[in-house]
Amino acid sequence: MPLLFLMRLFHTPLPVRVVQAEEIRHVxxxxxxxxxxxxITPLPPRGPYLKSTVATVTRITEEGLAEIAKMDCAPRFPKNSMRFARGLRLM
Known part of the structure; x- marks a missing residue:
């Protein structure tokens, strides 16, 4: 599910590279x-039937953060917090 993948991205330091086909579909x-x-960048084929692609997720948009807040699973940070100001994961 793309929204669960979005939640995983929220808890991962960005940028992040994605190489699995299912996750690239989510991206x-x-x-x-x-x-x-x-x-999302196509790579040279590794075989006659293998299509290779890599995606680099650079950031979650304001709309994405609002969607995460709707899921009510994420801690809420003020917009001026370190998490939003610098894109860092808080411990």
Whole structure:
């Protein structure tokens, strides 16, 4: 599910590289809906039937953060907190 993947991204220091096909599909859905910013890059094929792709997620957008808040699983940080100001994960 793309929203559960979004929640995983929220708890991961960004930028992050994604190489698994299922997760790249989640990235493409989240980019298309405007919840994250990412670059999806095709790689040279490794075989006649193997399509290789890598995605680099650079940030979660304000819309993505609002969607996470709706899920009510994430701690709420003020917009001027270190988490939002610098994109760092708080411990």
């Amino acid at each position: 493409s859905v989240l980019v298309a809906t405007g919840l994250i910013e990412a670059r």
